[in-house]
Amino acid sequence: MRKLTRFEDVFLRVVMAASLGAIFWFVRYTPKPHGFLEAAGEFCALMCVLGLFVFALAVRCAEMARDYHWSPEQCRWRPVLPAVAILCFCALKLSLLWVTAPLFVSTGALAGTLCRRLAYPNADAERSYDDEQQLHLVSK
Numbered sequence: 001m002r003k004l005t006r007f008e009d010v011f012l013r014v015v016m017a018a019s020l021g022a023i024f025w026f027v028r029y030t031p032k033p034h035g036f037l038e039a040a041g042e043f044c045a046l047m048c049v050l051g052l053f054v055f056a057l058a059v060r061c062a063e064m065a066r067d068y069h070w071s072p073e074q075c076r077w078r079p080v081l082p083a084v085a086i087l088c089f090c091a092l093k094l095s096l097l098w099v100t101a102p103l104f105v106s107t108g109a110l111a112g113t114l115c116r117r118l119a120y121p122n123a124d125a126e127r128s129y130d131d132e133q134q135l136h137l138v139s140k
Helices: 006-029 036-068 072-077 080-093 097-119 125-132
Strands: none
Touching: 006 036, 006 097, 036 072, 036 097, 072 097, 080 097
């Protein structure tokens, strides 16, 4: 993955903030739909906003993985940490903790999988990363 430009970095931050605000709005403030068509439309809109958030979080974490030299396994689980932080905020501010918990944890796990694929695109990245990190007592 190439290094993001300043504009792309700012754009990703704005997209993450806007999509997170939209997710909170969908979970907390939307009125209950009256019919099946309205409920299906609201579900599709929520999935689109979640997809946008997952992609922006994965790209941001993949850039951090490249900068801080995360392992492929760390790339898979580090994006779950912001989801847990968001979940803690939801526990303090919202009464819908049981609705948002699976939503944000699964979002973090999906972002972690995508982050790993963006940071280490080849399938055997774990093996090649471990081979580079082996310690030797004598130089070869």
